[in-house]
Amino acid sequence: MKRILTATTALAMALPSITVAQVKELGAGEGEVSIVAWPGYIERGETDKAYDWVTKFEEKTGCKVSIKTANTSDEMVALMNEGGFDLVTASGDASLRLVAGKRVQPVNIDLIPSWKNIDDRLKDAPWHTVDGVHYGVPYQWGPNVLAYNKDVFKDAPPKSWSVVFEEQTLPDGKSNKGRVQAYDGPIYIADAALYLMAHKPDLGIKSPYELNEDQYKAALDLLRGQRALVGRYWHDAMIQVDDFKNEGVAASSSWPFQVGLLASEKFPIGSVVPEEGATGWADTTMMAVDAPHPNCSYMWMEHTLSSNLQSDLSVWFGANPVVPAACEDKSGMQTKEGCAANGMGDFEKIHFWTTPTAKCSTGDCVPYYRWVSDYIAVIGGR
Amino acid sequence: MDDVSLTIAEGEFFAMLGPSGSGKTTCLRLISGFEKPTSGVVRIFGEDMGAVPPNQRQVNTVFQDYALFPHMNVRDNVSYGPMVRGVDRRTRLAEAERLLALVHLDGFGDRKPAQLSGGQRQRVALARALINRPRVLLLDEPLGALDLKLREAMQDELKKLQRELGITFVFVTHDQGEALSMADRVAVFSQGRIAQVGPAAEIYARPANRFVADFVGSSNILPPLMAAAFGAPGAWASLRPEALRIVPAEGARIRGRVTGARYLGAGTRLAVAVSGHSGKEEAEIAVLVPAAQMVPSEGAMVGIDWDTGAVHPMEPA
Amino acid sequence: MSDLHASLPARGLWDRLTALFWRRPGLLVGVLIAAPLLWLGVVYVGSLIALLVQSFYSIDEFSGVVQREFTLKTYAELLRPANADIILRTVTMAAAVTVASAILAFPIAYYAARFAKGRWKAAFYLGIMLPLWSSYLVKVYAWKMILSKEGIISWAANGIGAGAVLDALLALPGIGGNSLSTSYIGTFLVFVYVWLPYMILPMQASLERVPQSMLEASADLGAGGLRTLWSVILPLALPGVIAGSIFTFSLTLGDYIIPQIIGNSANFIGMAVYQLQGTAGNIPLAAAFAVVPIVIMLVYLGIARKLGAFDAL
Structure with missing residues (x-):
C-alpha cells in the first residue's frame, strides 16, 4: 500500500479536490500590490525610459507596485511558499507546482474584462488550467x-x-x-x-x-x-x-x-x-492564495492584458504577447514584423516547457x- | 665602522668588547662574511676574503640567538654542516655524536631545540659550529642569554675547549668581566673605532683612555688637576679602587669625608669626597675596603693612601 | 562605627554586578561568548548537521520524492561513474591549482618578505590586494574575454607567430578545447588568478617569520642558496604554504561560478550541488555532494597535521 502511495507523484497526490474560493467581486484598490517576477519582466522606465508599463498603472489605480525578482523557478516557488506576495509570473515548470501546493488561487475571469482578447490558443493552456479552472492569466510566451x-x-x-x-x-x-x-x-x-x-x-x-x-x-x-x-x-x-x-x-x-x-x-x-x-516557455501571472491585496491584484492582471504592456514587453524581452492584437494595435512599440520574428506564427510548432x-x-x-x-x-x- | 685595523693571531682566544652599537658585532660579521666592507680588506690566514661568500670561508659562527633550526632534531642540527658537504649519513651522524659528547650532550640527539634549556641550546650551537672544523670560530654574545651561574660555568668550559682544540676563538661581548676572564687579548670598541687592543691584564691595569677606563672595571677617573693631587700632574689618570687604602686622616697624603658606602660581600666600596691642592676642585673617589678591615662610618674624615705606580696617566678621549 | 559605614559609597546594581564578575570571572566570559557561541552552534553546526542528515536520506527512484529514512544509498550514488567523474575532476583541478599557486606565489612572497621595504612593501600589498577589491564576477568575465577564441591571448599568440603553439596546447586530449575559454586550461588559469592572493599572503607572513639568523646559520655552515631554500626556508615556511593551500584547495573545491563561465561546462562539485538542490529537488544527492569537499578537507588537514604544518601554531 505504502509502495503504491509513494509511487504516485507529489503532483498527482496534491491536486486540489476542492476548489479554493475565488474572488467574487472587486472592491476599491488597497493601495499596493507586490509581485514576484523574472528579471526584466516588470519595467517602470528605470532601465530604459522607453520601456515603462508600471507608472501609468500606479497613477490610474493608486496601487503602488513593488517587485521582487527571482532568477529560477525554484526561487519563485520558495518565495511564494514564504507568503506575503500577491502575484507571481510563473513559468510552466513552476505553475503546476504552485497549483498542486495550493499556493495560488483560482482566478475569476469574469472580473478581467480583457480576458476575451487573449490568444485562444492560450486561454485553456494546461500549465495554468487544471480541471477547467483557471489559476492565472497568461503573461507572455516565446520559442x-x-x-x-x-x-x-x-x-x-x-x-x-x-x-x-x-x-x-x-x-x-x-x-x-x-x-x-x-x-x-x-x-x-x-x-x-x-x-x-x-x-x-x-x-x-x-x-x-x-x-x-x-x-x-x-x-x-x-x-x-x-x-x-x-x-x-x-x-x-x-x-x-x-x-x-x-x-x-x-x-x-x-x-x-x-x-x-x-x-x-x-x-x-x-x-x-x-x-x-x-x-518554448509560457509564463502566467498567478495570484497567491492569501494575497493581501486582491483588488489591486485583479487590477494588475487586467492591466497586463489591456495596456501597452503586452506590446512593449514583447519587444523588450523578444517574446510574444498573449493578446494577438498587441502585435498591430500600436499600443506599444511592437509591430507585425516584430511578432513574426519572435515566432508568433510558430505557436503550433512550440512544445512548452513543463x-x-x-x-x-x-x-x-x-x-x-x-x-x-x-x-x-x-x-x-x- | 671606521679605521679599524686588527690582527688576530692563530690559536688565540680573542675578545671584542664594547657597548652595543660600538661596532664589535659588525666587525664579527665582516669576518664571517655577512657584511661586506665598503672599503678595506678582510684577510683570513693571509687570504683576501673580498670575493669569498660566507659558506666558503673556513669560519663558523655561534649566533647570539643560537639560530638552531627548529624543525630539525639536535643530531640533524649538528650534522647539518657535513650534510651540506655531502658526507654520507652514517659518517656524519657518528661525527655529530662525537661533538655532542664533546659538549656533554650525549643522548640528546633526538630532541628538538624547543625541548632544551638555554645552556643546552648553546652547547648544540657550539657543536654545530665546531663540526665543520673551522679554523676560526666566531661567537656572538654566546652567553648573553644565560643566567649568571651557568654563564660562569660556560666561560670555563669554553676556555677549556678552546685550549683543547687550538682553534682561534673570536668572541663578541659587552660584558667586561667575561672578556677579561676568558680572552687572551681584548679589543675594546667605541663608536666604530678600536679604543684599545691588548692583553686582558694590560687593558684592566692600563686603560689607554677615559673610555676604556670607564668601560672596563670601575676605575676612578681623575681630571688633570685632580691627578696632580695624586702625584701624576699634566694628564688624565685612572686609579683602581682596590689600589687605594684607607688610612688615618692625620698625616695622610690626601684626606676626605666618607659620603657613602656600598657593601659588596668581598669588601665595601666607599665613596670619599676629596679636594685637590687648591681646594677648589672636588672629586668623589671610590675606595675598595677589603672585608677584613674596619669600615669608617659615613661622615668620618679619612685619609687615602696608594702605591705611586697605581696612578696610570692616559689619553683624554 | 556608623560613621565608617556611612563613608562607604552606596553600592548600586552595576557595582554589585562588577563585583560578581570579579568574584566569578568565568561568569563574565560565559555572558560574553554566549551570543557568538549560540550563533556558531545554530548557524554553523546546525546547518552542517542538517546537511549531513539530508545526505542520509534518499530520493525515491520512482516518484522523485525524498524519503526520510536513513540509508547509505545516496552515498553509493556518488560512486556512479558520472558522479565519481565530477569528484575526480574537481579534486584534480583543486590540486593542480594549489600546486601552481604555490609555485607562482613563492618567489613573490619571498621577495616581499625578505627584500621589499617601505614603499615597495606597500606597493606589493596593494598589488596583491587590489584584484581582491574588484568584484569576483567582473574578474571572471574579464578573463572570459581575454581567453576567448577572438580574445587578446590568441590574438597575441598569432601576432608573434605562436598560434601553432596555442593550437597544439588546445589540441591536447582531455584538457584542450575549442578555445582557452572553453577548455580546462582556461578554467585552471582563472582559478589560479583568482585564488593566488590567498596563497601569497599567508606564505609571505610565514616567510617573514623565518629569522634572518637561520639563513645566516645555514650559509655559515656551508650551504648554498638552493640548499638553504630546501632544508631551512621551505620547512620553516611550510605552515604558510599549508595555510595558503587550504585556501586555494578548498576555494577551488567549492567554487561553482568559474567552471560555469569558463570551461567546457563539465560539472564541478559546486555546480552539481547547485543544480541538484535547485531545479532537480534532489536534496539528498546535493547534500552528499556537499559533504565530499568537507571530507576531503578533513583528510587534507589530517595529512597536513601529520606533516607538522601546525606545529608552529
Whole structure:
C-alpha cells in the first residue's frame, strides 16, 4: 500500500479536490500590490525610459507596485511558499507546482474584462488550467529558436536542428565541431527528444516531456554525440551573446532575446524555428492564495492584458504577447514584423516547457530529477 | 665602522668588547662574511676574503640567538654542516655524536631545540659550529642569554675547549668581566673605532683612555688637576679602587669625608669626597675596603693612601 | 562605627554586578561568548548537521520524492561513474591549482618578505590586494574575454607567430578545447588568478617569520642558496604554504561560478550541488555532494597535521 502511495507523484497526490474560493467581486484598490517576477519582466522606465508599463498603472489605480525578482523557478516557488506576495509570473515548470501546493488561487475571469482578447490558443493552456479552472492569466510566451551566424550560413538559413545535433560541414566549408552550443539545463533533453520525434518516429515519442525509458535513452545518446560538437553549454543569456561575438559560435538553441540583442549591435545573426518545431516557455501571472491585496491584484492582471504592456514587453524581452492584437494595435512599440520574428506564427510548432513527472499521460515516464543527474553526466562526457 | 685595523693571531682566544652599537658585532660579521666592507680588506690566514661568500670561508659562527633550526632534531642540527658537504649519513651522524659528547650532550640527539634549556641550546650551537672544523670560530654574545651561574660555568668550559682544540676563538661581548676572564687579548670598541687592543691584564691595569677606563672595571677617573693631587700632574689618570687604602686622616697624603658606602660581600666600596691642592676642585673617589678591615662610618674624615705606580696617566678621549 | 559605614559609597546594581564578575570571572566570559557561541552552534553546526542528515536520506527512484529514512544509498550514488567523474575532476583541478599557486606565489612572497621595504612593501600589498577589491564576477568575465577564441591571448599568440603553439596546447586530449575559454586550461588559469592572493599572503607572513639568523646559520655552515631554500626556508615556511593551500584547495573545491563561465561546462562539485538542490529537488544527492569537499578537507588537514604544518601554531 505504502509502495503504491509513494509511487504516485507529489503532483498527482496534491491536486486540489476542492476548489479554493475565488474572488467574487472587486472592491476599491488597497493601495499596493507586490509581485514576484523574472528579471526584466516588470519595467517602470528605470532601465530604459522607453520601456515603462508600471507608472501609468500606479497613477490610474493608486496601487503602488513593488517587485521582487527571482532568477529560477525554484526561487519563485520558495518565495511564494514564504507568503506575503500577491502575484507571481510563473513559468510552466513552476505553475503546476504552485497549483498542486495550493499556493495560488483560482482566478475569476469574469472580473478581467480583457480576458476575451487573449490568444485562444492560450486561454485553456494546461500549465495554468487544471480541471477547467483557471489559476492565472497568461503573461507572455516565446520559442527556443535556432540562432545562427549569417556569415556562416550565408543566404541559406538552417532548416533543421541537425546542425547542432549531428556533425556536419556548415555552408562556410568548415565542420560544426566546437562551433555550436546547447542549453545548459536538463530541460534541454526535451530538445533532443523533439528532434527524435521527427527523425526517429519508430520511438513513438508523443511529447518531449513525457519519455519512457527507451525514448529517454535514445535522447541521451543523441546528446552524448552532441557533447563532442559543443564547446560550451549556455545558460546565461549574456554569456551566449558574448560567445557568439568572441567564440565563433555558428549555431545554437537560443532565445529571441539574445537574437534581438545581437541584431541591435549589427551582429550578423538570424533565427528560425526549424522544421522539427521547437521547445518554448509560457509564463502566467498567478495570484497567491492569501494575497493581501486582491483588488489591486485583479487590477494588475487586467492591466497586463489591456495596456501597452503586452506590446512593449514583447519587444523588450523578444517574446510574444498573449493578446494577438498587441502585435498591430500600436499600443506599444511592437509591430507585425516584430511578432513574426519572435515566432508568433510558430505557436503550433512550440512544445512548452513543463516539468517531466514519473506519472504521465502515457503511463510511466522518467522523472525530472533523473533528467538532472543524467544531463550532468552527459555534459561531463559520460 | 671606521679605521679599524686588527690582527688576530692563530690559536688565540680573542675578545671584542664594547657597548652595543660600538661596532664589535659588525666587525664579527665582516669576518664571517655577512657584511661586506665598503672599503678595506678582510684577510683570513693571509687570504683576501673580498670575493669569498660566507659558506666558503673556513669560519663558523655561534649566533647570539643560537639560530638552531627548529624543525630539525639536535643530531640533524649538528650534522647539518657535513650534510651540506655531502658526507654520507652514517659518517656524519657518528661525527655529530662525537661533538655532542664533546659538549656533554650525549643522548640528546633526538630532541628538538624547543625541548632544551638555554645552556643546552648553546652547547648544540657550539657543536654545530665546531663540526665543520673551522679554523676560526666566531661567537656572538654566546652567553648573553644565560643566567649568571651557568654563564660562569660556560666561560670555563669554553676556555677549556678552546685550549683543547687550538682553534682561534673570536668572541663578541659587552660584558667586561667575561672578556677579561676568558680572552687572551681584548679589543675594546667605541663608536666604530678600536679604543684599545691588548692583553686582558694590560687593558684592566692600563686603560689607554677615559673610555676604556670607564668601560672596563670601575676605575676612578681623575681630571688633570685632580691627578696632580695624586702625584701624576699634566694628564688624565685612572686609579683602581682596590689600589687605594684607607688610612688615618692625620698625616695622610690626601684626606676626605666618607659620603657613602656600598657593601659588596668581598669588601665595601666607599665613596670619599676629596679636594685637590687648591681646594677648589672636588672629586668623589671610590675606595675598595677589603672585608677584613674596619669600615669608617659615613661622615668620618679619612685619609687615602696608594702605591705611586697605581696612578696610570692616559689619553683624554 | 556608623560613621565608617556611612563613608562607604552606596553600592548600586552595576557595582554589585562588577563585583560578581570579579568574584566569578568565568561568569563574565560565559555572558560574553554566549551570543557568538549560540550563533556558531545554530548557524554553523546546525546547518552542517542538517546537511549531513539530508545526505542520509534518499530520493525515491520512482516518484522523485525524498524519503526520510536513513540509508547509505545516496552515498553509493556518488560512486556512479558520472558522479565519481565530477569528484575526480574537481579534486584534480583543486590540486593542480594549489600546486601552481604555490609555485607562482613563492618567489613573490619571498621577495616581499625578505627584500621589499617601505614603499615597495606597500606597493606589493596593494598589488596583491587590489584584484581582491574588484568584484569576483567582473574578474571572471574579464578573463572570459581575454581567453576567448577572438580574445587578446590568441590574438597575441598569432601576432608573434605562436598560434601553432596555442593550437597544439588546445589540441591536447582531455584538457584542450575549442578555445582557452572553453577548455580546462582556461578554467585552471582563472582559478589560479583568482585564488593566488590567498596563497601569497599567508606564505609571505610565514616567510617573514623565518629569522634572518637561520639563513645566516645555514650559509655559515656551508650551504648554498638552493640548499638553504630546501632544508631551512621551505620547512620553516611550510605552515604558510599549508595555510595558503587550504585556501586555494578548498576555494577551488567549492567554487561553482568559474567552471560555469569558463570551461567546457563539465560539472564541478559546486555546480552539481547547485543544480541538484535547485531545479532537480534532489536534496539528498546535493547534500552528499556537499559533504565530499568537507571530507576531503578533513583528510587534507589530517595529512597536513601529520606533516607538522601546525606545529608552529
